[in-house]
Amino acid sequence: xxxxxxxxxxxxxxxxxxxxxxxxxxxxxxxxxxxxxxxxxxxxxxxxxxxxxxxxxxxxxxxxxxx
Numbered sequence: 243x244x245x246x247x248x249x250x251x252x253x254x255x256x257x258x259x260x261x262x263x264x265x266x267x268x269x270x271x272x273x274x275x276x277x278x279x280x281x282x283x284x285x286x287x288x289x290x291x292x293x294x295x296x297x298x299x300x301x302x303x304x305x306x307x308x309x
Contacts, residue, residue: 246279250307254300255283280307 243252253274256265271281282303284296 245260247304250278250304252303252307253279255281256286256289258286259285 244256245286246252249255274281280303282300284299289296
């Protein structure tokens with residue numbers, strides 16, 4: 243888990259290529275979801291090259307979680 247907002251139950255993962263089809267990540271995402279958490283994943287390259295887009299997507303997710 244890279245970042246977590248416990249108040250909003252939002253987990254943010256910033257992943258490299260090793261996470262492309264990682265079954266452990268999927269299992270952990272399911273366990274987190276079972277506990278009411280929402281998991282949002284971004285590629286490292288998106289964070290480095292499109293930070294504004296990543297931040298906008300996070301804002302949208304936070305607004306979605308509030309409803």
